[in-house]
Amino acid sequence: MSRKLFSLGFVIILIFSLSLTGCGSSKGNNNAGTNSEKPAANTNGDTAGNATTEPAVDESTAISGEITFLTNRTDMIGKEYDEYAKRFNEKYPNIKVEFEGSQTDYNQQAKVRMASGELPDVMFIPQIPNSDLPKYFASLDDLGLTDQVTFKDFKSQDGQLYGITTGNSTSGIVYNKKAFADAGITDIPKTWDEFLAACEKLKANGVIPLASNFKDKWPLNTWAFDTPRLIAGDPNYPNEKLNQDAPFTMDTGYGKAFGLLKELNQKGYLEKDINSTNWEQSKKDIASGKFAMYYLGNWVINQIIGAGTTSDNVGFFPLPYDNSGTVTATLSPDNFYAVAKDSKHIDAAKVFLKWMIEESGYEDFAGFISPLKGKESKLTQLKEFQATGVTLVEGTVDDPKVTEISNKAQLDLPAVVQEFVLAKDPQTVLDKWNKSWAKAKKDLGY
Amino acid sequence: MFESISYHKQKTIIIVSFLLIPMILLGLFTYYPAVKLIYYSFTNWDGYSPEKPWVGLSNYKEVFANSDIFKVFQHNFAYLVMGILQNIVAIYFAIILSSKLRGKNGFRIILFLPYIMNGVAVAFMFGFVFDTTNGSLNMLLNSIGLSSLGNTSWLGTEGLVNYSLASTGFWRFMGYNMVIYIASLQAIPRDIYEAAKIDGANAMQTLWRITLPNMKAVIQLNLFLTVTGALEVFDLPFVLTKGGPAGASQTYVMRVIESAFAYNNYGLASAMSIILLLFVVIVLLLQQFVLSRGGDK
Numbered sequence A: 001m002s003r004k005l006f007s008l009g010f011v012i013i014l015i016f017s018l019s020l021t022g023c024g025s026s027k028g029n030n031n032a033g034t035n036s037e038k039p040a041a042n043t044n045g046d047t048a049g050n051a052t053t054e055p056a057v058d059e060s061t062a063i064s065g066e067i068t069f070l071t072n073r074t075d076m077i078g079k080e081y082d083e084y085a086k087r088f089n090e091k092y093p094n095i096k097v098e099f100e101g102s103q104t105d106y107n108q109q110a111k112v113r114m115a116s117g118e119l120p121d122v123m124f125i126p127q128i129p130n131s132d133l134p135k136y137f138a139s140l141d142d143l144g145l146t147d148q149v150t151f152k153d154f155k156s157q158d159g160q161l162y163g164i165t166t167g168n169s170t171s172g173i174v175y176n177k178k179a180f181a182d183a184g185i186t187d188i189p190k191t192w193d194e195f196l197a198a199c200e201k202l203k204a205n206g207v208i209p210l211a212s213n214f215k216d217k218w219p220l221n222t223w224a225f226d227t228p229r230l231i232a233g234d235p236n237y238p239n240e241k242l243n244q245d246a247p248f249t250m251d252t253g254y255g256k257a258f259g260l261l262k263e264l265n266q267k268g269y270l271e272k273d274i275n276s277t278n279w280e281q282s283k284k285d286i287a288s289g290k291f292a293m294y295y296l297g298n299w300v301i302n303q304i305i306g307a308g309t310t311s312d313n314v315g316f317f318p319l320p321y322d323n324s325g326t327v328t329a330t331l332s333p334d335n336f337y338a339v340a341k342d343s344k345h346i347d348a349a350k351v352f353l354k355w356m357i358e359e360s361g362y363e364d365f366a367g368f369i370s371p372l373k374g375k376e377s378k379l380t381q382l383k384e385f386q387a388t389g390v391t392l393v394e395g396t397v398d399d400p401k402v403t404e405i406s407n408k409a410q411l412d413l414p415a416v417v418q419e420f421v422l423a424k425d426p427q428t429v430l431d432k433w434n435k436s437w438a439k440a441k442k443d444l445g446y
Numbered sequence B: 001m002f003e004s005i006s007y008h009k010q011k012t013i014i015i016v017s018f019l020l021i022p023m024i025l026l027g028l029f030t031y032y033p034a035v036k037l038i039y040y041s042f043t044n045w046d047g048y049s050p051e052k053p054w055v056g057l058s059n060y061k062e063v064f065a066n067s068d069i070f071k072v073f074q075h076n077f078a079y080l081v082m083g084i085l086q087n088i089v090a091i092y093f094a095i096i097l098s099s100k101l102r103g104k105n106g107f108r109i110i111l112f113l114p115y116i117m118n119g120v121a122v123a124f125m126f127g128f129v130f131d132t133t134n135g136s137l138n139m140l141l142n143s144i145g146l147s148s149l150g151n152t153s154w155l156g157t158e159g160l161v162n163y164s165l166a167s168t169g170f171w172r173f174m175g176y177n178m179v180i181y182i183a184s185l186q187a188i189p190r191d192i193y194e195a196a197k198i199d200g201a202n203a204m205q206t207l208w209r210i211t212l213p214n215m216k217a218v219i220q221l222n223l224f225l226t227v228t229g230a231l232e233v234f235d236l237p238f239v240l241t242k243g244g245p246a247g248a249s250q251t252y253v254m255r256v257i258e259s260a261f262a263y264n265n266y267g268l269a270s271a272m273s274i275i276l277l278l279f280v281v282i283v284l285l286l287q288q289f290v291l292s293r294g295g296d297k
Helices: A002-034 A080-091 A106-116 A130-136 A177-182 A192-204 A218-232 A237-243 A253-266 A279-288 A300-306 A346-358 A362-366 A380-387 A400-408 A413-422 A426-444 B007-040 B058-065 B073-096 B104-116 B119-130 B136-143 B161-186 B190-198 B203-214 B216-232 B235-240 B252-262 B266-291
Strands: A065-071 A095-101 A122-124 A168-176 A208-210 A291-297 A314-317 A328-333 A336-339 A391-394
Touching: A065 A106, A065 A346, A080 A095, A080 A346, A080 A362, A095 A346, A106 A122, A106 B252, A122 A346, A168 A177, A168 A279, A168 A300, A168 A380, A177 A192, A177 A291, A177 A314, A192 A208, A192 A253, A218 A237, A218 A253, A218 A291, A218 A328, A218 A413, A237 A400, A253 A413, A253 A426, A279 A291, A279 A300, A291 A300, A300 A314, A314 A380, A336 A346, A400 A426, A413 A426, B007 B266, B058 B266, B073 B161, B073 B203, B073 B216, B104 B161, B119 B136, B119 B161, B119 B235, B161 B216, B161 B235, B190 B203, B203 B216, B216 B252, B216 B266, B235 B252, B252 B266
Parallel strands: A065 A095, A065 A122, A208 A291, A328 A391
Antiparallel strands: A122 A336, A168 A291, A168 A314, A168 A328
16 A cells, blocks of 8 residues: 555656646746846847846947847858957957847748747847837937938838838849840840840840749839839839829839830740749859849849859849830838847947948948948949949838738739739739729728 | 545546646647637737737628638649549558558658658759759650650649649658558458458458448548648648749638738738638538448447
């Protein structure tokens, strides 16, 4: 009897100790968030709001702490970022920077962490309305950059600056110079007809003129967002939709821009099967001259060079979307840096953000135009691009109402471009989306 | 101190304490999120803000008012067809690999291996297989002289794309079904076969009269898994085609995810998930009703 009792007691003790360790480990996780002495890499929204930050002192050694930067450039972790951290620590030895790579979808991941109140100290602003910015992010006006940065109105709310662009892009035709020369194209095309003629020459030479990467959808962003705005000649064109019940018509910006891509496809100037494209492979093919052109942002230039060609073989010119001979191109911001409001080391995070913008050289590495006004790009292709006499048009902030209607209508412009190009009768596609637009607009009462 | 507790009570204590942890885990990671999901489906939460405004049934009304949403179930039909085919082939292989065959364990492993592989990795792999210009499938077709087929756009042709994708699922899950069938075959008593042999039954009669009826419960289970799998398919089209060309391979779950994360409409997405859950329950009940008709249960 006593043996039986012993084993029973043993089993019960074992079980309770197991269940206790189960609780213990989960408690431990919570403690990591509430324990304010421990420099936690991730800040906990509930508790960190009460944490006091050290007063800012001018001496760079006075600012200390461990900060986390959530980035989408996983390719730079362990390489360029390590080098940035080293150079940054020469100036601010007491700040430890941790680079956290995002999983595939940065926007989605950031939102999940916003919901759970566990934002990294430095991050990019995900797609949220500007009115929500003060809830999550700290004002950046005390950095003294407010008057120097481009696109400062984009992520501002109530006169406060919450996000600074990591770099700016323009979009245009990125091309393989050798492929152009081999096909006998001596001058870069300045009108749409010249552009088509160039495509024809390339095609005759056995080169695929334009790599659309149609299947992946995001490479069509230029056709969906940039070209319509340029054709309409109105920087605020996307927001004009707010006053229209049928914004998508054949003879306005959207229809015309989508039509250009459709024309290229019908003439056989895109990939042989646009529904089976491969983005990574296309970079190599542009580098080797199997494909001749991309219509993408300037950020792609360095990636092509990285895929196996030299910088002097890659050229860049604005897309001549009509036959007028004068061309414009868009200037758009990339991701916006922001500092989490509840960061425990808010000063360290801000100092790091400022350093990234002013001294890291990230914009040259990534192939961006500098976020600071008047700073020259080191990239030869961008100089070349500007030498064509192109006018760069800055966009306007998205109207939150337009975003709201788009979300309600489940309107995804690049997907509309895909439908438009594949449709036998593109008018039906536009009609369908006009209908959804009008309905969503009416439902929301705008 | 335990002397005073009756044997019955001791048993209860043991059972409760053993079940406590799994039940807590189950509740925490399955039922709590499910209850939350139902709650969200009555709000128009945007997915991140602290406020979750209550909107009643309007999400459900919106789903049923938009018939477009249900049209995507047509795409799931291909997965259902392939799934049924998959079960037939799995039974076939299970029977063959249960008989006396040299190297049958090797074949079993080869057929089962695809199931172990990660779904996204499989999708990437088949991305290379199905590529129109550089893909291995078209290269194979060209090299054996079928050049008229060798230029097919497997993932770019409306009507074909879902079957291409579903065939990947076939390749991946057939082995899994097969293993379940093998297990059920081994559970059939050998003496029934012996008796049948003595009575002079041939192979076909044994299959129809003994093997299949004895596997009925397992076939039902596999069919249920196939049907729900076909309704909930998501990873393959998400990675391979992103729903393209022009939405021809979009599935219901992809629309749910888009609603939640691309269009910031968590409430609507939750409602869509609940509706899918109800669909699965209805399909399950229908299947039970049809398959157990005339049965002995």
